[in-house]
Amino acid sequence: MGTGRTLNKKPRTRPTKSEGERRRRDKTHVKRLVALGMDPEKAAKLTTGAAREALKHPLKVKKAAEKAAAAE
Secondary structure, eight states: OOOTTGGGGGHHHHHHOOOHHHOOOOOOHHHHHHHOOOOHHHHHHOOOOHHHHHTTTTTHHHHHHHHHHHHH
């Protein structure tokens, strides 16, 4: 009894997303934001979507971090 073509199609053979991998990606995003100059506490409180959105515009993040540092 062979497996046939059904189990060799791409959607069936694609690996499923895991919780651990998602958490690893989220931690990496936060580290990248901190490297851009964002306050670590502020970066940790961001939602996943907000962190990803911020990483799409790194120059804005840098400017905002510099502005916040100058205000202190």
